Amino acid sequence: MYHFPSTDTNFSITENLSSEIKLKTLGLSISTDTKKALYTGLRFGYQRWDVKYKFKGEYLEYLAAPTVIGAPGSGGPVEYSESSKWRNDGYDWYYGISAGWNYQSWAISLEHTIYKMDNETPSFAALALSYNF
Numbered sequence: 001m002y003h004f005p006s007t008d009t010n011f012s013i014t015e016n017l018s019s020e021i022k023l024k025t026l027g028l029s030i031s032t033d034t035k036k037a038l039y040t041g042l043r044f045g046y047q048r049w050d051v052k053y054k055f056k057g058e059y060l061e062y063l064a065a066p067t068v069i070g071a072p073g074s075g076g077p078v079e080y081s082e083s084s085k086w087r088n089d090g091y092d093w094y095y096g097i098s099a100g101w102n103y104q105s106w107a108i109s110l111e112h113t114i115y116k117m118d119n120e121t122p123s124f125a126a127l128a129l130s131y132n133f
Helices: none
Strands: 001-007 011-030 036-063 077-103 108-115 123-131
Touching: 011 077, 036 108
Parallel strands: none
Antiparallel strands: 001 011, 011 036, 036 077, 077 108, 108 123
């Protein structure tokens, strides 16, 4: 959500853009031996993505009085808003790397995956600590 307060006291703008991303992936992960002290891996695959966007803008403007040019707030407020929704979907590749370290029954791992989506490249990173029984 963005709010743009103006140095000019005649208007105020608040805009909110939200998105929801759904992914379906089919891929392959290749790794060195995960039971050794250090291990690494690669992942890659194909994805179907669907992004839904929602936009809402609220605008407040104080009109100047017709007799005094530039007098802020003297003409009363005018409020207006606009909203829209749109969607973008498609198919593309994803790829990533992972690394981990085992110590006795404990393990720590780090992974990073990049998803290609039209003109955008969102990514996902995770750090995990686990205990093996």
